[in-house]
Amino acid sequence: MDLLDASLGDIAARLLELLEIDRAATAIGAISGDALLESAHDWEAIGRAGDAARTWVAAEIAYESRRELDTTGLAYQHGFSSAKKLLAASTNVSERTAATRIVLGQQLRSSVSLSGAPNPSFFPVVESAFFAGRVGVDAASVICRTLSEMVDRTGWSDTTEQAERHLVEAAAATVGSISHAVGGDAFERAPRLYTVEEIARLAIRIREHVDPDGAEPRDQIKQSLRGFSYPKVGADGMARGRYALPPLQLGVFLTAIDSVLSPRTPDHSESGTASRPAEEAEEDGGASSSTDVEAVVDTRTFEQKILDAVMSLIEMAAASSAVSRLNGAAPTVNVHVTLDDLASGRGVGWIDGSTEPIPISTVVQLQCDGDTVPTLFGQHGEVLNHGKTQRLATRRQRRALAARDGGCVMPGCTVPPSRCQAHHVIPWVSPRYLPGKTDLDNLALLCPFHHATIHTSAWTLVMINGKPHVKPPGWRDPGRTPRPAGHQRARRPW
Known part of the structure; x- marks a missing residue:
């Protein structure tokens, strides 16, 4: 195909044909391993060329839609209020993507004046490398954005050009000699191929090196942008x-x-025990659940673990005596549930502020160790009870639980007592304990994750002689023999 005679549509069609060939070859195993990496490199080069073209045309559309053209501007003539909206509608991309291309394109746009004099772009070194395919759109964007923050305060200078050249060389992995750099080591380290994230960090270091006085106003801008939206x-x-x-x-x-x-570290203030050497693990007669019983697998994603960690911190803060009070009471979650649903273990509960119900298992969990006020309703909607006393473990009970259990009692779990919840082994609402029982011989420490999953887990928690024991699933132990749980070492080893 002669590129000079072919249309851009023909070239795009040819590229798609090549893509289908590569996909077919991969399907039959003809392309794998290092060949796949080579293919990724080649297609990325094509992608950089495409990004450069899309950025260029976005800048030109923005130029022909500039405000001073008023009703003769390109966007206005097509019924759009801005070049961003015109580009997004014309190419079926998001307005955010269109805006990104326009901003970068305008920073890299060079032109020729009516007199024939060249009008260089704001960042000519980045422009040259970007349109030659030496750096990608991500690296070019981060370089231009960071240097713009610096130039807005310091103005243009030889140092600016040097910083731009250094960052481009680093991004393109062709770093030249810069022994004549402006003092300090901010300009002296680019010996290898940089990732975009490394380019961003290097650009920030250079910005702070050139403009140290700008740190304060830049932080003020960041502080003004801080926020946490109401869910x-x-x-x-x-x-x-x-x-x-x-x-x-x-x-x-x-x-x-x-x-x-982070993994557990001994919590001496709560458990009253010394740190435990690894060689003592087998001296407990089964106290170490990780040696006697296979650990319960934590199936949470990393994002779920972060959310659970945030909720643990919020719950600890809400329980603190220093937290602000609402009408004299600590922050409390109101849960609405019928007595029949609670007694049967089926149905749902309702939380103030949410239009979606929660399963009865979650209501039971909250009954164990949550700052909640349960409102029990009868069959006809009448309020049977609003709240109970001594449902939550007292401070003395929690200290005793920390000493006895040493943390979450589930096998393999290392969450310390300070981040555990007191679980009612026999549910608080139970025919055996009406209107509820919160005694040490019915409590065990569980971390938030295991507390939320204990009722659906294949592992069962029971109390024997006032101590928590776990019964492994049948596939692990057909007899489901109860085994001591927790991390307490003071009991007799036999």
Whole structure:
């Protein structure tokens, strides 16, 4: 195919034919391993060319739709209020994608004046590398965006050009000699192929090196953009929202989350026990659930673990005596449920603020160790009871549980006592214990994850002689022999 004679449509069709050939070859195993990596490299090069073309045409559409053209502008003539909307509608991409292409294209757009004099782009080095396919759209965008933040304060200078050239060379993996760089080491490290994330970090370091006084105003801008949207409940009953964290708040957030997600460290203040050497694991006569019983597999995704960690932190904060009170009471969740549903273990409950119900198993979980006030209704909607006393474990009971159980009692779990909940082994609402029983010989510590899944798990929790035991599933032990649970070491080893 002669490219000079072929239309762009013909070239696109030919590329799609080549793609089908590659896909067919992959299906029969003709392309695999290193050949796949080579194919990825080749198609990425084609993609960079396509990105460059789309960015260029987006900038030209924006130029012909500029505001000073008024009613003669391209977007106006086609019935659109902006180039972004015109481009999105014409190419069937999102307005966000269209805006990204326009912004980058305008930063890299060069032209010729009416007198014939060249009008260089804002970032000519990036322009040259981008339209030659040496750097991709992501790297070009991050370089232009970060350098623009620097130039807005410092203006253009030789240092700006040097920084631009250095970042482009790093992104293209063809770093030249820069021994003449402007002081410090911010300009002196680009010895290898950089990822886009590394380019972004390097660009920030250069920006802070050139404009150290800009850190304060830049942080003020970030602080003004911070926010946490109030959750909106969708048609599926799931609440969704957005958040934006400046660097300091992000650091606090990550530190708190990591402290919850990290493996257990002994909690001496709650358990009253010394740290436990690994060689003592077999001296407990079954106290170490991870040695005697196969660990319960945690099937949560990483995102689910983060959410559970956030909820644990919120629950701990809500239970704190320092938290703000509402009409003299700590923050409390109201749960509405019928007595018949609660007694039968079937049905649903309702939480204030949500249009979707929660299963009765979740209501039972909240009854164990949640800051909730249950409202029990009869068959005709009459209120039978609103709340119960001594449903939650007292402070003394929690200290005793921490000493006895040492953390979550489920096999293999390492969550410490401070992040566990007191679980009623025999449900709080039970024919055996009416109107409810919260005694140590009916309580066991469970982490939020195992507390939420204990009623549907193949593992069963029972109390024997006032101590929690686990009964493994039948496939693990056909006899389902109860085995001591928890991490307590003070009991007799036999």
